[in-house]
Amino acid sequence: MYAALVLCMCISCKSTSLAVYFCEQIEHTLSPQGILGNCSKMADEVEQQTTTNTVEEPLDLIRLSLDERIYVKMRNDRELRGRLNAYDQHLNMILGDVEETVTTVEIDEETYEEIYKSTKRNIPMLFVRGDGVVLVAPPLRVG
Amino acid sequence: MCISVLQLFYSFFKSLVGKDVVVELKNDLSICGTLHSVDQYLNIKLTDISVTDPEKYPHMLSVKNCFIRGSVVRYVQLPADEVDTQLLQDAARKEALQQKQ
Numbered sequence: 001m002y003a004a005l006v007l008c009m010c011i012s013c014k015s016t017s018l019a020v021y022f023c024e025q026i027e028h029t030l031s032p033q034g035i036l037g038n039c040s041k042m043a044d045e046v047e048q049q050t051t052t053n054t055v056e057e058p059l060d061l062i063r064l065s066l067d068e069r070i071y072v073k074m075r076n077d078r079e080l081r082g083r084l085n086a087y088d089q090h091l092n093m094i095l096g097d098v099e100e101t102v103t104t105v106e107i108d109e110e111t112y113e114e115i116y117k118s119t120k121r122n123i124p125m126l127f128v129r130g131d132g133v134v135l136v137a138p139p140l141r142v143g
Numbered sequence: 144m145c146i147s148v149l150q151l152f153y154s155f156f157k158s159l160v161g162k163d164v165v166v167e168l169k170n171d172l173s174i175c176g177t178l179h180s181v182d183q184y185l186n187i188k189l190t191d192i193s194v195t196d197p198e199k200y201p202h203m204l205s206v207k208n209c210f211i212r213g214s215v216v217r218y219v220q221l222p223a224d225e226v227d228t229q230l231l232q233d234a235a236r237k238e239a240l241q242q243k244q
Contacts, residue, residue: 056243057243059239059242059243060239060243062239063235063236063239066232066235066236067228067232083228085226085228085231085232085235086151086152086155086231086232086234086235087235087239088149088151088152088235088238088239088242089149089239089242092152092185094155094221094226094231096223096226096228123218123220124221124222124223125220125221125222125223125226126218126219126220126221127152127218127219127220127221128217128218129185129213129214129216129217129218131214132169132217
């Protein structure tokens, strides 16, 4: 039987309290649900380990790309290529050494042909808000 | 062991308070200023602002400070030397694992 001394904070009122929890195994995770319930209940369930390196969901694929160069497609015909330094579940990201490409279509009044133009710029370090992100992928290999 | 509310970027921006940043909004306006404060929604307060892109959009000559709703931000350009990439990457890994549980 192991005892864990835990400092808890209520998310809404920010009050803190110290609590002692007893667990059967030393590697138990104290999930928020577990804290509210009785910790001895967790001893009966099979708990996930705190660290898992298996790829289970799409966000795990992004985790594999940390510190790698990635390609990000965004809304409004924008694309980014940069080194992924951080991300979260909203797909907010911090990219380093980024190149942004903005693509516009101009329509010639006389010939009515579509002219595609793209504008690029470089930014050393960029925070990208997740609600503009459409696609995340490894950089596209040309040729 | 401690419980943390998932707030990687909130903590990250708090560490950048006092630094100069350029906030690009979804309406294509770019505002340069000093980061004064940030909140959990990533709303931003900037002081001593100036509009970066030449004559592109409203001239806010008389505006010194502003509050920007987080949802209208497209990018925030940061000084690269103020950012510890190794720390960020480790924090992102931890945050991703906590999010799964």
